[in-house]
Every structure is written in C-alpha cells, then in structure tokens.
Amino acid sequence: MASEPLTARRRGGSEIVAQALERWNALSGSARFFILLAAAATVPLLISNDYVIRIAGNVCLFATLAVALNVVVGYAGLLDLGFIAFYGIGAYTYAILSSDQFGIHWPSWASLIFIGLIGLVFGLLLGSPSLRLLGDYLAIVTLGFGLVFAQLALTLDRVELPWREGTVNITGGTNGIVKLDPLNFFGFQLSNVTHYFYALLIWLAIVLIIVHRLNQSRIGRAWRSMGEDALAAESMGMPTRRLKLLAFSCGSAIAGITGGIFAAWQQSVFPQNFSTDVLITLYAMMVLGGISNLGGAVLGACVLAIAPELLRSPELSRLIFYSALGLGLLLLMKPRRNGLIVLVSVIGLGVLLRLIVQAAAPDLLSPPTIRVAAASVSTALDRFSQQFGIYVQSWILVLKEPLLPGNIAFVVMIPALLALSRMKPGRLKFGLTIPAIYLLIFVWETRLAAEPAVTRLLLIGGLLVILMIFRPNGLLGRRKVEIV
C-alpha cells in the first residue's frame, strides 16, 4: 500500500491516458455513440471557417458511404465494385427531379424517398443476375455495371426517342446538371455549408443506427455468417440468395440517398464525381478502419478525407512528415534513448554534410526557397510550418539542380530501406539507420521541391502502408486469422 503513490507518480501521463481509456471503454455503446455525435455537432460552433466545415461535411458524406459499403462488402462478403454507381444514380435522380433540366421540382423529402426506392430497385436489378457469382466474378460484373453507369452519365445528353423530334438531354453529358434546388424540408431551406453539415451528420447518425441495429439481429448475423462461409450459412437454414439481395439493396439505397444529399449540397452533378477514384477511396477508408467495423469505417473516412486537406500546403505536409518521422523514431525504437540518439545523429550528419559541401562546392547550394507569409493572409499554423521549413532548408542540402540527385537518391533509397528492414538487429543496423534516414529526408525534400502534388500523395500512400503494417486488420479491425 505504501508504494502506491510512488508507482502512480512514476507512470505519470500514460496512467492518466490509460484511466481515461478505461472509463471510455466502460461506457455503453450507445453512450459512446451519442458523446461522439455531440462532439461532432459542435464543430461548426467552435470553428466558423467554411472550409473546415466543408471538410467535416465531406467526412460525414464519405463515412456514410463507407458504412453502407461495409454492409455489402464487410458483412455480406460481396465484393461490389459497382457501388459508386448507386451513389451516382441517387445524385442524378435528385438532379433530374429538382432542376430545370425537365422543369421538375419535387419536394426534397419526396425526392429522397424516391431515390431510396430507386436504389433498392437497382440493387435488386444488379443483384439478381449476380447471385450465382462468387468473389472475383461478382467483382468483375459489378465493376462493369459501374463503368456502364459512368458511360451513360457521359453520353445520355443526346438521346433519340422514336416518338419525338430531335434529341433529349437527360444527364447533360460532361457539362452535368447544374443549378439544382437546395434541400428544403417543409419550408426550412438548407442554404449554407453548416446546414448541409448538420444534414449529413444526422443522416450519418441515422444510417449508423440502422446498420448497427440490423447487425445485431437475425439478419445481420445471417449476413456475417454468409460472409464467413456461405455454404455453412445456407446449410444452417439461411436463404443466402435473398440475404445477398437484401444486402445489395440496403447498401445501394443508403448510397443513393447519400448521393441525393451530395447533389443538393453541391447544387450540381458531374460524371467525374462518381469516378472509380472515389470508389477506391471508399474501399481504402473501409479497409483502413477495419472491415466489418462501423466505427472503423467512420474513422477511416476521417483519416482519408482529412489527410489530403492537411497536406494541401507543402509546408504543412513537411511539418507532418517530420513529426511522423520523429514520433516514429522515438516511439518505435527500443530502448527509447536509441531513437533520440538516431535523431541527434541524423541532424549531426546533416550539419556535417552541409558544411563539407559548403566548403567544397558552394555553387551547388541554393538559398532557402520558403518565405514566411504575412500574418494578415495566413494562419499561425501556416506561419509556424513555413518557419519550420526554413530551418529544415538551412540544414539539409538544398541543391540548385535538385532533380537528378533527387531521382538517384530515390532509386537508391528504396532498396536501401528494404535491405535495412531485413537486417538482424545489432550495431551495424543501428549505425546504418542514421544515413538511411538522412537519405529519406533528402529524397523527401528534393521530391517535395520538384513535385509537391505527387510527393503529398506519396506521403499518404506511405502512411497507409505503415498503418496497415502495424494494424493489418485496420485501425479498429479484429483479428481475422485462424489459430488452431
């Protein structure tokens, strides 16, 4: 008993975090859900920046889609690559029902309910012929469906009808359909980004509740059983065909309504809003969060919808890169002090190289390229990251002609890092880590200077790879391996 305060003091910070986590886990599921929902609802109250609220709305939008995708892919185990088409069908249906394209202006609630029904019908239409298909074959057929939708959206701007003169413009082709009516519920018109954020948040909450309740019922259990072993599920009395159709229809109805809300928010629809890129992003969100985990789908959507925005400015992405690198070194190297040694040595190596090059060939070096923007046009975080960039550039080798050395270093770096990761732990590995990390930083800086956009994407890709290595089943995923 006497030693208790001592151990508590020694553990310090991590103890507090652990206690907080424990309390959080002790809460019931619905309590946690409503706390997080309330926290999300305060975003527009805390931040009045439209840009930030728009990102938050995007997160809700993608999270809803990822949750719907999770019903089809995560629970029912149907690899559906045509999912994005249902989202698009919903958006286009809203556009046709609420614009001057055909002069139709339905009330929003009627449009959204109609879109849900359309989603159900298309889910059944796509589902029925693909019932007998499994795994990869289903993926191919649904992918085809997605591509057909994209083509139709592009080409249905000149449709000839036998009973009419001339052509009819349905989808507007590449020009899309614009000037859509905003959502309007019984006299309350959603007119700004905050309104749409709340609409999307409420819709996400409704979808989460519906999907969660389905999951905790005979239907959800049957879906998951079918996803794990369709033959066993069928043998245990579950009508797998009907269940597949139901999963397809649920997913597509949710996706359709989400698409309708998206169209109203954007007040326009274009074919490229529903490209395969969006589909891949959705899959990445679901996998990153952990398949068949609803919280995971939402978390994955948060990470992947926010990360590209954070990395929009090169200075900010530089700050994130070095933070991730430094944190990674300090947290992952054991014992901890090794991380610090590596960090200090890398900086020392940088200073040394810089001094050598400055003495031997000063013409090669370029002065720092970054300037700190005036306080009136930038945020504190921007200015901090710019100042940070200047420090980095006065330490690393900033070359006048960075392209060739950068490319060479890039090509050397990949096998070097791979070889390093395969080496046995020991002094040699420890020693080689230092130049390897310096090389990584050098490549990052030269590539970032040459091609900021591509390098940003590389960083996202790299972060995803690292996350998936450490959490192979996604951030919140459960272990999916069998141990006999």
Added chain:
Amino acid sequence: MPLLEFSNVSKHFGGLQVINNFSFHVDQGEIVSIIGPNGAGKTTVFNLITGIYTPDKGDIRFEGKSLLGLEPHQICARGIARTFQLLRLFLNMSVRENVMSAAYPRTHSNLAQIILRTPGFRREEDRIRAMAEEKLGFFGERLAGAFDQLVYSLPYANRRQVEIARAMATEPKLLLLDEPAAGMNPNETQEITQLIGELRTRGGYTILLIEHDMQVVGGISDRVIALDYGEKIAEGKYQEVATNEHVIEAYLGRRHKPFEPGSQGAGEQG
C-alpha cells in the same frame, strides 16, 4: 414410416460413379452410422440429403415427403441439420452468435421490426439468446464461460461442440454428424461418444453418423451401414458389419486377418 428414406439413389461426377443405387433408411430415434474407406462416398450422401448436390436417380424422402428440388436452407427448415467433416464455423463471430445465427429459420422479425426494435423483436431476440445458451449448456464445462469468445480462439475439440450446438439451434429432427471424432485424442473421443448418446436420450434427436473411429461407431450405433465405391456392402448390427468379409476386404485388402478396431486414420475426404 421411416424418418429418412434414401431409395435407389445414384450420383456421378463426370465419369466417376460416387453413389450407385444406394438405399437405406433411418427410423425415428435411431443412431445409424455410415462407415467406409476413403472416397467411399459417405460425405456425398450427406451432401445429397442436405441438398448441396441433387441425385441423378432415385428419391430422398424425409417424413414421407420428397426432398428433391429443395434448396439447402429449405431442407434445413424441414428439420435436418448437419455438421461438417472439416468444421465450417463462422470463425470471426462469437460462440453465442454462431449458435444464434442458426435460429434464422425459426425466427420471423422483419426489417421494420428490427430497425424500430419493437417489443416483438426484443422478445424474439431474448428467446433465441436463451435458446443458444441452453444448447451450449448441453456441453457442460467445455463451453461454459466461452460464450462471448470468438470461435477462432477456441481449441479444436470445443469447436466441434460449437458446431453441434449450432446444428441443434435449427431445431432439427435429424442430426447429420460428419466424423465428429476426427482429429480428437482418445479422451475427447470418449467424451464425444458419450455426448452423441446423450443427444439422443436427452435431446431427442435421431442421428445419422459418418465415422471412422470404430470405438465411436461400435459404442453407440443401433445399425451400421458400410459403403464402398458408392455401394452398400453390408448393413446390420456393429458386430455383424465389423466381421463382414466384404467390409474387411474393403478396408484392409484381400488377405484374411482379424479386423482391428480403431486402426483407421482420421481426416479422410469421404
């Protein structure tokens, strides 16, 4: 009227005749075992009964009504449940959920009731939860306290019992057990033999069994049917079949030698 009747059934895959003019029946309350060497067609018999395969010829009748043309889930709803030779559990679901999932054909809540969580849905959910615990309770200590564990974390012998509990949850009249003792040690084998007996006495199930382990077969079967190359070569009490010349020949070849019970290896593909 027999509970299950298999009359003159044939089945071939390509040029291979897997089941050839095979007839047998199972009466209410019986334990019947099907034995036979590797590839004799035993598991095919189960797949034919449960509707995974359809026979080329012949008829399969359950309680007097033909099962031909029914989907596997409809056959399950009629009252036939099975286990699998190589276990086909839902590994990433909890033990309780595995058993509850099989109550699907006996539950009726629809989408609206589920989403609104109506009292009817809650009652039904409570009922099948209690049912799952009751079925799992049948297995005593082995599964007690593991109801919320994911199935992949269970040891092999316990998984077999979960699979039997899952089959029981469909409330069948006839249980088909495909090699319940495969891969088990002598203690576990003894345990499962006793359990199969209890399934009949306490659970009231009629049981059709595929088994390799002669201890299990001899210990509990009312009747034994020996199958070789898809044909019935012997039928009767265990002693009669085990000493039958054809059966010994099928298992051991043509040299006459006393048959050694329990000498067959486990894990065959029937």
